[in-house]
Structures are given as structure tokens and as C-alpha cells.
Amino acid sequence: MPNEDGEATDEENIEMWKIRKLVKGLQEARGNGTSMISLVVPPKGQISVISKMLADEYGTASNIKSRVNRQSVLGAITGAIQRLKLYNRVPDNGLIMYCGTVLTDEGKEKRVNMDFEPFRPINTSLYLCDNKFHTEALSELLQADNKYGFIIMDGHGTLFGTLCGNHREILHKISVDLPKKHGRGGQSALRFARLRLEKRQNYVTKVAELTVQHFITHDRPNISGLILAGSADFKSQLTGSDIFDSRLTPIILMMVDVSYGGENGFNQAIELSAECLGNVKFIVEKKLIGKYFDEISQDTGKYCFGVKDTLTCLEMGAVQTLIVWENLEINRHVLINNQTQIQTILYLTAEQEKDEKLFHDEETGVELESLEKGSMLEWLANDYKQFGCKLEFITDRSEEGSQFVRGFGGIGGILRYPVNPQEFEAASDHEDGGGSSSDDEGYI
Secondary structure, eight states: OHHHHHHHHHHHHHHHHHHHHHHHHHHHOOOSTTOEEEEEEOTTOOHHHHHHHHHHHHHHHTTOSOHHHHHHHHHHHHHHHHHHTTOSSOOTTOEEEEEEEEEOTTSOEEEEEEEEOOSSOOOOOEEEEESSOOOHHHHHHHHOOOEEEEEEEETTEEEEEEEETTEEEEEEEEEOOOOOOOSOOGGGHHHHHHHHHHHHHHHHHHHHHHHHHHHEETTEESSSEEEEEESSSHHHHHHHSTTSOTTTGGGEEEEEEOSOOHHHHHHHHHHHTHHHHHTHHHHHHHHHHHHHHHHHHTTOSOEEESHHHHHHHHHHTOEEEEEEETTOOOEEEEEEETTTTEEEEEEEOTTGGGOGGGGBOTTTOOBOEEEEEEEHHHHHHHHGGGGTOEEEEEOSSSHHHHHHHHHHTTEEEEESSOOOHHHHHHHHHHHHTTOOOTTOOOOO
16 A cells, blocks of 8 residues: 555645646736636535626627737637637546637647646636636645644643645544642642642543544655644654654654644644745755665765656666656657658757757768657656656756756656666677667667
8 A cells, every 4th residue: 555655645746747837837827818717626615607708798898899819808708619619527636728829939829728727626716718728726735735634632632634735634633631730638748749640641642543534644644744833832742752653653744832722723833844844845845865876976876867867767677766857858750661660769958959960860961750759747647657767757947956057957867676787788788799770769
């Protein structure tokens, strides 16, 4: 089961990268007039209500004086109504739709009709007709990429909650009536003190058991980090006791002192831990690249970098973790020589694509026919599982990330075992005996 959970996390990371790329493309799109429709429907929305609203908008748009603008807006609304007919109900996570006419780089008009279910529930409701697509709702989804657990514990009770982006959820609340310290009792004072300590220990034990119940699924934590908060010393007793699950100890991000218990304490704990939560993903990225740099500094041979060497190791099944810069602009070209039927695969930057020599056979000069062209990152995102590796997208916002992008080409991998790609390539050439096969690949 842990593997399945790990794969689910990888899948979510890939979905987030695809959304980031989609957001970037939508933000750059521009149209004439107000011919671009942005429609966001939350999970509890009704298709019939949205359809009626669009029909009313169609009637209003018919009164636009400018003929060109009127036709563009009516066309966009018609496209949205047609796409909406494909749904009997709003999907579980809501519905996002973009329809309209955009201008291409050549100044030509292009019709865009796009609808999809987001990978997480979306709580926003939106309808806008503008000269651009509004992607704020998608951007909020990207910010809400991790779920954090909160335990608010004091002498009156404990609250268990989670925070994911701007969505706060209370999982469970318990209340407790603990005896206070006092100096009365005479000869029974020691017995009273012992009973008091026993009740406190029982309370801590119960909280530890509920913590496992809420924050452990399939023998692993179901949250990215844990925040402990309270107004007394209970939170320290909880983490210091033997009954606190050791699987949760590594993900404790911080302990904060709050003035209240319950929901008010939950809100205060969120405010006090905001900076820490904002840096979690940043820290994870630094650790990943730090591990990659450790392999290089120790000269273990269990690393690779650059497009050519990384893809060679990938095809060997040697890559354990594939690290790629999320904005790496490299295209994958599948070319074929129609005379020999030999296929060649090239990975080229936009600058290299201007070189016509790369699209001709070196020996005969025959022009190679293009079978397929697409982003290398999209190809990796769709096919990385075939190579048995884990795919990690990084940014260049951290010092380590910037060094990885500038010094190592923005692509590399941590290997399962030492590999020398140059020796592998030489051995492969020797086996071929100078001949060619239809599976030969070219790297630039």
C-alpha cells in the first residue's frame, strides 16, 4: 500500500505541473473585445442553473452594437453552452471551462474550447466575459498543494484539524475535566497528586491514539507536516512520551504556544505557523537537490546530468529519481528517413530547431519527415513510469535550484547504481558494428 500512496503523490505532482503549464498558456492568451469566457462551477453547482444563466447572457450579448465583438461573444457563449451539454451533473471536484477566440502570434484568430474537472475540489464560483482568461481559481489550486495536520491541546480538551490551502477542516474534538493542583488533603495529598498525574497520563495516551487514527493511513502519514499547539505543557508531554507514533515525529514542523483552545486556538495556530508552512515545499526541494549534490561531491557515480546522459540512463532503467526544471524548454522530435525507414529522436531547444542541418540525413542529405513533435517535459510526465523512476519537478527559486538549472542544464537524475553513460554508448556502438537500427536515437 505505501507504494500506491507514493504513486498517488507523484500523480498529483504531475497534475500540478500540467496545471501550472496550462495557467501560463491561458494567462498569455489575448482576444479582441470581450470574447473570452471564464466559467468556474463549484462541486455543488447545478448544470441547469448554469445553462439558464448562459442563455440569459446570450440574450444580453445580442444587443452589443459592434458586429465583430457581438459575433465573437455569441460564438463563445454558444461554445460554452454546447460543452455544458456534455455533462449531466457537475463533477465531484467542480468544473472549469474556458471558451473564446484568441489571437495567435501571427495575428490570426483561433477558437479555444476547453473544459475539465480540477484535480482537487474548487470552492470558487465564477463567470466572466473579458479580453483574457481568468486563471485565479486555478492558481489557488496550485497554492493548496499540501495538507497539514494541527493538534490544539490544553487542559480542557484537544482539537484535531487539517489545513489545505485556504480550506480548513476540523476532524475531531474531545473535552476533558482534569483535576487541578491543590495543597489540601492532609495525609491523602500524595494520593490526590498521584490520581491527578494518572488522569493527565490517560489524557495524553488518548490524544496519542487519536493522532494515529486521524493522521496515519496505510501505515504512513496522510499529511505533509504536523503542527502542535497549546497553552500548557501538554504538547511537549505528547511528543516526549513513548506512546507518540514514531512515524509522525519526522514530520513535526513546529510547536506553537496559543492563548486559546478549540477553534480559536486553531485559527491562532494557523496564523503563527503561516511562515513555516510557506517554506515547507521550499525546504523539500532544497533537500532533494542537496542529496543530488552529495552524490556528485562524494563521486559515487550514481548521478547523471544533461539531456543526453540522463535519457541514456533512463532507458537503461538506472534512474531512481529524475529531477527536471519545470520550465525546461526542450522539444522532442521523432523523425523518419523515408528511404531507409530509420527513425531518429532528437531533443532540441528553440535555438537548435533553427538549424536545418539537424533535419537532414548526415550521409545522404535527405530531408527527414517529422512524425511527432512535442514538449520533452510532457513526454516525461506521461511516460516516466515506463522507466521505473520517480519524477520530481523543481524551480529555480532556491539557491540550489538555480545552481542545478545553470550548472547542470536543468535535468539530471539520482541513479540506483553507478553508470558511465559514455562507456555504455561506446559499447552500444561496438555491438552495432557501425550499422544502424530503426531504434537509433539522436541527442543534441
